Amino acid sequence: MSAPSSWSAGRRPITIAILAMGGEGGGVLADWIVAVGEQAGYYSQNTSVAGVAQRTGATVYYVELYPRPDDQPAGVRTEPVLSLFPTPGEVDVVIASELMEAGRSVQRGFSTPDRTTLIASTNRVYSMDERLAVGDGRVDSNGLLEAAHAGSRRLIAADFMKLAEDARSVISAALFGALAGSGELPFERAAFEDAIRASGKGVDASLAAFAAGYDAAGRPAPVPLPEPAPAAPGSGPVPITIGRRRPVDPAEEAAAEEERRRDEIARSHPGHLVGPHLQPQAARVAGAFPVAARSMLLHGCVRTAVYQDPAYSDRYLARVARLAAVDPDAEGAAALTTEAARHVALWMTYQDTIHVAQQKIRRRRIEGVRTEAKAAPGQLVNVREYLHPQVEEITDTLPTRLGRWLAGSSLFAKVVGKVTRNGIVVNTTGIIGFTLLWIMARFRPLRPRSLRFGREQVAIDAWLDRAVAAAATDAELAREIVECQRVLKGYGATHHHGQESFGLLMDAVDGLSGRTDAAAELVRLRTAALADEDGTALRAALGPRVVVPARAG
Amino acid sequence: MAERSFAHEVLKLRAGEGTSFSGEGILAVTKALLQSGVAYVGGYQGAPISHLMDVLGDAHEILEELGVYFENSASEATAAAMLAASVSYPLRGAITFKSTVGTNVASDALANLSSGGVTGGALVIVGEDYGEGSSIMQERSHAFAMKSQMWLLDPRPNISAIVDAVEAGFELSEASSTPVMLQLRLRSCHLYGTFTAKDNKRPPMTVTDAIENPQRQLDRIVLPPASFLHEKEKIEDRWPAAVEFIKRRGLNEVLGADTADIGIIVQGGVYNTLNRAMELLGCSDAFGNTEVPVYVMNVTYPVVDEEILDFCAGKRAVLLVEEGQPDYIEQNLNAILRRAGSPVALHGKDLLPVAGEYTAAAVTRGLDAFLQKYLPDVVRSSPSLLMPEDDARSPFAPRVDAAVVRPRPPGLCTGCPERPIFSALKLAEKETGKQHHVSADIGCHLFAINEPFNLGATTMGYGLGSAGAAALNSKDADRRTIAVMGDGGFWHNGLTSGVGNAVFNQNDQLLLVVDNAYSAATGGQDVLSSQADSVLRSTKHPIEKAVRGVGVNWVKTVSNTYKIGALRDVFVKALTTKEAGPKVVVAQSECQLNRQRRVKPQRAKAIKEGKRVVKERFGVDADTCTGDHACIRVSGCPSLTIKANPDPMRTDPVATVLDSCVGCGVCGANAHAASLCPSFYRTDLVYNPTWRDRLLSRMRGGWIGLLTSGVERRAARYEVSL
Missing domain, CATH: 3.40.920.10 (Pyruvate-ferredoxin oxidoreductase, PFOR, domain III)
Incomplete structure (x- = not known):
């Protein structure tokens, strides 16, 4: 054969x-x-x-x-x-x-x-x-x-x-x-x-x-995106992780398209992007800030105003202005200003109980929950929140003196601990639950007098001082300092660890300035800080240079 | 209730003479047993033969009609010992389990059975869990066949061939008074194909007949002097009888005899892969018309010396394709050929991989090396897999960055009740401030060794979680060790090997028994402590009662594992109590895979009938989620994942809950117990609301509308919607 x-x-x-x-x-x-x-x-x-x-x-x-x-x-x-x-x-x-x-x-x-x-x-x-x-x-x-x-x-x-x-x-x-x-x-x-x-x-x-x-099967397959052009001038927010391209998530694609549209409006009619009570702020953005950073700044104005009041937005703009003043590329992509606009707003609107309560009771939020659950029109839906307020979160929201006193009270800690040990469930769609959250949101005017508010404002200014100081010689480093706000996330223990990492990063910055690879080094350290929850990777990345001063922000 | 119902397929088992029968390998084996006049069947579930047990369970009516006894054995040892019924009675019996773990457990009984020999045909069907998709250590059943001297059938992966092997196996067993192992590889068990059926046969003698006419043969009992005679008999009588039968029936096949002066010897189970490799190289076709002689060993033990010598006669070289290691057959062939002074060159694991699964790619490479050396003319084509990887035509040419293809190991299902157990254990460790040595066991709970739990240091075998921590027992240590066991392993042997042992030796360990109401990892079979009523079996025997029965004083049963806080507190107590002896925590909640299978149709029916039904699922508020993913790190639920941040100011992805969420509550409980974040909420969808629901909803809507209007009015001063 x-x-x-x-x-x-x-x-x-x-x-x-x-x-x-x-x-x-x-x-x-x-x-x-x-x-x-x-x-x-x-x-x-x-x-x-x-x-x-x-x-x-x-x-x-x-x-x-x-x-x-x-x-x-x-x-x-x-x-x-x-x-x-x-x-x-x-x-x-x-x-x-x-x-x-x-x-x-x-x-x-x-x-x-x-x-x-x-x-x-x-x-x-x-x-x-x-x-x-x-x-x-x-x-x-x-x-x-x-x-x-x-x-x-x-x-x-x-x-x-x-x-x-x-x-x-x-x-x-x-x-x-x-x-x-x-x-x-x-x-x-x-x-x-x-x-x-x-x-x-x-x-x-x-x-x-x-x-x-x-x-x-009869339609053509999506085509991969080309390599991203290096720093397209004036193209709105700069992607955070350079080199990462994700073209195939339709939600993300739609969001990017929406941001592009917004950016155009921000350039031509910035006032259209904010409500009637923020028109002065919009005018200030149009008059005194790089064009490329406008969209982000307007986002920030709305966010800070809803969070507190228009005066707080003014404070926000004043803070970003410090970096805009030293932005070497103000006529171009204005990356330093844009990122400052992003991160200053995020820090200024830190998640406290007042803010969380407000987010929970917004109408669009309840509608979003219904959509997600695929509820039929008119179908009865109940929404229950799983909350676990910590002693610190409560005392943080109270006026400074009361907060400090209660934070030191072991009896208060015991009582709160007992009530919340196994957490509480709040029915946002119920009368009592909703009213509770609504009242909590109404505490907003008290916030500026609270323990945490004071602490955060001091920390924000210290952070910006560092960035502004760095910008004089190294704008790249300044931008990376601004971006370190990313490690401040989560609640409770996670947030606490984030603060520790942030402290370590800021300490490291002091040793970096002047070095030619300062920005790249800070990126490396920040990536390590985000690699795990408890800062082990960051400490390893810092090496023996730093005798770890565990500090909470 | 087993994971998969075979009620529909079972009807096929009634197929009569001449009917075409289509189905999975496992179903075909069941039919073959009934055609062979089997009198009793037992076994222990485990991939890849779980379905065989499940089919038999669902087929109890047919079995009863035929007078066939079937039981779900407590362990593989039980199943093997069951074959004792074939020692003195001419009853055909079959048992099945996963190999090699099952053979390990059964080896005591198998050795005794093999020593005394059998009168009725005794068949041990082993599902070989080897290679890709395997969940156990990689070993061969072949060693067990050799050590106890049982014959090993390894039929080629073809439904008809497998069915024939079952019938031939019984006959071979009877002809040689020796139990026979039928090895089915992982892929063969799930192989779909067709064969021509025969009528089912009522056993000529049933177990009832045997019970009513008790017999015994003293010389079959393993006790000196009989046991010494058994060994002699094995060699002098049973082996030659087996060889004679194998030759006479032509169980092994020679294909393409005399086509060339070289040849290939292959295990039956690897035959299809070999033929594919030969097709790829251009020396065989789809119908097995080979241009190189092939000897297919459908019986891999004993090796028939004369057949080997006949096949090798006049050949320059022979390649043995033997999967797995050690190379038992290769050693055997070398001895046969050497003793006979054969000049043939024997190749095997010098050209083929020494270890690992013999995939089509692996066999093609080895075969190509062999043919290139001895008969390059028959190699007429060169498949691309033979090209070097740096050649652009190679299928392995790098076309994807390895960093973007991440491993995806199996894990706990959505809603698995074991997830909160390990979350609670981690929280208990956090609270006590101590990390512990965790001795793991076999079962879904072993997934806890991976992210995100990282709990578990060793696993020594099914039900051996507690025993695995036996040595780590010290009065001087400042903490105790933790052992894990599932309900499956507990009833398999853990009660005695673990709990009894810990009581007797005053072990201080914390033993966690995961009681999810089924032997879940093997496919959801019932166990003694199962909560469901069973027509066939006696269930609802609490684990706590058994544990107390062997002398444990500190036992806590937690009947809802989703209450993470409560479970954490129990663990803390168990880790810190001063009481001596083992501390046993029985953590109970039903396997979600089985629960959903049970509950989903019920719920759909209730909604259809207009009954009030509340469907729960969890969600994450993207607004309050800061993208730190701490929730994922304490849970690892497949339904809890990430999505792009809808907030244009934030860049990190936020946590999100997929539609596959079954509302088990672990997210919420974790958010509470680990003080995570306020982003989790539960959505209760109400179907067919009552008048009370509607009234309440109207009142709530009015009040909430009143309060929100102010909130929205204020926001509208600052926000615009585009």
Whole structure:
């Protein structure tokens, strides 16, 4: 016998690998494909490694379909010998339920540019380590999209998760639709739909998701963004993490578009972006600040005014003005002013109980909750807050003297501790709960006399003093100092750790000024501060130079 | 209630002679058992054979009709000991479990069974959990077959071949008075295919018949002098009988004989992969028409010397494709060939990987090396996987930055009741200011060793969490150790190996028993302490009662693990109490995977019927969330994730709750117990509200509208909506 290779001559099964996470219905999808194949007379085999992998772990399902020959083949086997493993370089169709899994299929060599039609859902299901980061641990999805393009002969990509959710179904149905729509399998659309009908569960919703997936397969896949241009002048807020591109989150894309639109209005009609009582502030922004920073400044004015009053906005503008005055690129991107506008506002509107209460009772918030819960119009919805006020948070809100006295009282701490040890649940949609929060929000006029307010204003000015001082010689360093506000986040213990880290960073700044790599070094330290919760990474990054003075801001 | 219901598939088990039967490998095996006239079946669940047990459980009606006895054994040891029924009676019996962990547990009974030998066919179906997707240490069942001298069938991954192996296995067992192991690899168990069915067969003798006619054979009992005779008999009688049967029935196959002067020997289970590799290299086709002779060992133990010598005769070289290590078969073949003075060159793990799964890529590479050396002419094509990785045509050419593809290990499901247990344990450690040595066990709770909990130092086996901490018991230490055990492991052996041992040796440990009402990790099978009523089994036996029964005095059962604060307090007490002996905390809440399966249809039905139903889910306020993700670090729930910050001023992503949230309450409880942040809220969606609901809602709406209007009026002075 010296027959030429039947494999390379095309006598081979259609091979399909499905990369999904356990619980996403990858098994159901594989079963549907087998059902379609069987019904068309194909030898159909399906294997998986389920087991523990089903608990949210990455899982591979594999299907082979072999056309039934017209006459019984002469051979040692009466049925084709099908493989149980996807072979790298030999997979015809890869279906990935999520963008990182698409990247994994390329990494494992299942999806290859010479052969594979890659059907990938562009949504992200963030991995555990992306979610755990104190700051932003998300990977560059643009890189994943680039890999999906580079690692496939043909890419079919869309947010199949969204299509499925819109149809109140599951992603496997939408992906099955995309497989049918891809035309890669020699079966009619009706055969696919029959397989769904035969499974008998949630048929109508599945068929709707199938149809949406089918149509999406006919549309071009999203294209990766090009490398970002280095500092486009006057293009509004500068991205914080340079090099990270995330084009495929539609919510983010819409938000970016909205900001672009805002920026234009800010340049031409700044007054349109604030309410009637903030027109003087808008005029001041228009008159005395770099054009590129306007949108952010107007955001800041509104935020500070809602938080306290227009006078507080004036104080805000005065603070940012100190940095605007030393901004070396005021005519251009004005990055220093823009970032100062952002971070000064965020710090000045620190999260205290008064502010949290106000946020909870806003009308748009309750409406947002209803939308998120997919409540039908008019459907009854109750919203319950899980609150855990700490002694410190209460005393912080009180007038300085009373606050200080109560903070020192062990009896007060005991009483509060007893009441709140296991937390309290407040029904915001109830009369008592809402009224409680409403009253708390009404404490706003007392805030400027509170213990914490005084402390924060001193700290803000000290921080800005450092930034302004640095700006005289090193504007980059000044901007990085401004950005250190990012580590001040969270509540309770998390916030406390943030303050400690912030203190360490500011101490480090003093040793950095004058160095040519000062800004880069501060970025490195700040990244370390955001790497974990308790400052271990920061202390390691600081090295033995600093004898750790644990200080709370 | 098992994770998956086979009620629908079970109907297929009634298929009669000549019917085409389609289904998973596991279902086919069940059908094959019934066709073989099996009299009794037992086993212990575990991937990849859990479904076999679940199918049998769902098939109890058919089993009863046929007079087949079936039980869910307490452990693999129980299952193996069950085969004692085949020692003196001509009853065909089959047991099943996950290998190699199950074989480990069963080895005592298996050794005794093999020593005395069997009269009725005894089949041990082992699901080999090896390679990708495996959850256990990587070992081979082959060693167990060799050490107790049981025959090992490793059929090629094809549904018909597997079904045939079941029937042949019984016959081989009877022909050689030896128990037979049928090895099914992970992927074969979940393999979907078709075979032609036969009628089910009522066992010629049922267990009832046996009970009513008790018999015994003294020479089958393992006690000297019989045990010495057994060893002799194994070699002189049973082995030759087995070899004779294997040859006569042609269980092993030779394909493409005389096509070349080299050959390939392969384990049946790896045959499909080998053929694929040969197809890729251009020397076989989809129907197995090979151009290189292949000897398929569907029986991998015993190795039939004559067949090996026949196959190797006149060949220059032979490649053995043997998955896993040690290379038992390779050593065996070398001995056979050497003794016979054969000149053939034997290759194996010199060309193929010594360890690890024999994937299509691994076998193709090894086979290519072999053929290039001895018969390069048959290699007519070169698949891209053989290219160096720096070649752009290689499937492994770097096309994606490794940093953006993160590992995604399995973890606890959304709403898992075990998540709050570990959150509470972490909080208890924070409160006592001490970290502890944590001895982990097998089960979903072992996921706690990973982020975000990072709890657990060792795992020594199923039910051995407590025993794993036995040595770390010191009166001089300033803290005690913590051991974890699931309800599955507890009833498997943990009650005696762990709890009893700790009482007897006055161990000071804190033992946490995770009681989620099922053997959850293996697919949600019932255990003694399950809360559901079962037609087949006796349930609702509390773990606390058992623990007290063996002498533990300090036991606390917490019936709602989602109350993190309360659970934390119990842990603190258990870690600080002065009382001697083990401190046992039984943490109870139903496995959410099973609960949702049970509750979801009920809820949908109630809504449809117009009953008042409240559906809960959690949410995070993006406004108050500062993006520090502390909540994720104490929970790790799949439904609690991040999204882009909707606030244009902030850049870090905020926490968010996905639609998959089942409203278990862990987020809220953590926000409380860990004093996290005020961002969490629970949404209660009310379906079919009562008149009282509606009235209350109207009153609330009026009052809230009144108060908010002022708030919104003030905000409107500063804000604009574009």
